Amino acid sequence: MIAIEGRIADASRIVLVQFDGQPVPMGSDGTLSVTRAVPPGSSTFTIVAYDEWGNASQQVVIVIHKSGSPKSITSTVPTTKPAARVQTDAVAPVIELPKTTTTTNSTVLLTGRITDSSKVIEVTVEGRPVALKDDGSIIIKRAVSVGANTIRIAAIDEWGNKAERKISVERRRSFADFNFGTYHAIVIGNNDYAGMPKLKSAVGDAQAVTQTLRQDYGFTVNLLINATRTNIIDALGQARKILKANDNLLIF
Numbered sequence: 035m036i037a038i039e040g041r042i043a044d045a046s047r048i049v050l051v052q053f054d055g056q057p058v059p060m061g062s063d064g065t066l067s068v069t070r071a072v073p074p075g076s077s078t079f080t081i082v083a084y085d086e087w088g089n090a091s092q093q094v095v096i097v098i099h100k101s102g103s104p105k106s107i108t109s110t111v112p113t114t115k116p117a118a119r120v121q122t123d124a125v126a127p128v129i130e131l132p133k134t135t136t137t138t139n140s141t142v143l144l145t146g147r148i149t150d151s152s153k154v155i156e157v158t159v160e161g162r163p164v165a166l167k168d169d170g171s172i173i174i175k176r177a178v179s180v181g182a183n184t185i186r187i188a189a190i191d192e193w194g195n196k197a198e199r200k201i202s203v204e205r206r207r208s209f210a211d212f213n214f215g216t217y218h219a220i221v222i223g224n225n226d227y228a229g230m231p232k233l234k235s236a237v238g239d240a241q242a243v244t245q246t247l248r249q250d251y252g253f254t255v256n257l258l259i260n261a262t263r264t265n266i267i268d269a270l271g272q273a274r275k276i277l278k279a280n281d282n283l284l285i286f
Contacts, residue, residue, distance in 0.1 A: 036097055039067045042083045049192060050084040072099045086155060088193040126197040127154050127189040134202045137178065140250040142203050144174040144185070153192045160186055178205045179252035205252075215280030217253045219244075220269050222286065226260045243286055253284070 041064045042048055051060045053068050060066050070079065077097045084090050131146035147170045148154055157166045159174055166172055166189075176185055183203040190196045207214070223240025225233045237259055247253035256269050273283055 035069055036072050036099075037067060037069045038079065038081075038095055038097075039065070041065050044083070044085045044089075046085040046087055046089075048083055049086050052082045054079055072097050074099050086153075086192045124193070124195065125151060126195040127191050129187060129189055129197050129199040131172075131174075131187065131199055131201060133199070134204075136204045136206060138206050140205075141175055141177050142183075142185075142205075144176075144201065145171070147171050148189045148197075150189075150191045150195075152195075154189055155192050156188075156190045158188045176203075177249035178203050179249065180205050180207060181252065213280060215278065215282055217247075217251065217282045217284070218273060218277060219247050219253045219255045219284040219286065220258065220266075220273060221247070221255055222258045222261055222266060224260050240286070247284070 042051060042060060043064050048060065048064070051058050051066065053070075058066070058068055066081075068079075075098070077099065079095045079097065080092060081095065082090055082092045127148050127150035129146070129148050131144055135142065135144070148157060148166060149170045154166060154170070157164050157172065159176070164172065164174065174185070174187070176183075181204070183205060185201045185203060187199045187201065188196060189198075221240045221244050223237040225237045227233075240257060240259065244255045244257045247255050256272070258265055258269060261269075277283055
């Protein structure tokens, strides 16, 4: 009998280790210990490890058992092949979400499922990771502005296959028969003043108001941080050039 021990390391998660084609367990710290019987003479064992992206590394271990010896004499000759992409699953995840939807609210709620024959390791909405439940169901809540919106969803499985879906969301006005014009805002947040103590929250308040106006109400916002008198007058002049009679302007 011989015990072959060692360690397998990878920057990503290791999903499978095989010893002569048979799966073997690996410790949480990457350690590996396999006991095998070896006949007199030379025996060859092949160890293959796969990470979550489908990359594989292989090492061959040669064991020499000298017959007649009181104890087995072992020798290992490691040979490592370059990492190779072993694509056992070439099918991308299936995103089961509507392609189009409409709403009159400031937010839209989307429900669906993302399934794959392999493990789905990442789901993103507009590039940001979101949680996927164990049964593959997903709930997405996003703020939308009045008019056309696009929400991009992507899913990647453990073999690196990627699926993408663009969902078109149209937010309609609650009073569709009325023309309220476009909505504009000039938001000013000044923490720094000459000859006065600095403020702490004005800039943060202005940024929060800007985000709310844009995401929840569809405003076009001109955000001014630590603006001078000239900056403010220029912003008012620009607004005067583009605003029409039915448009709206909020100055905060």
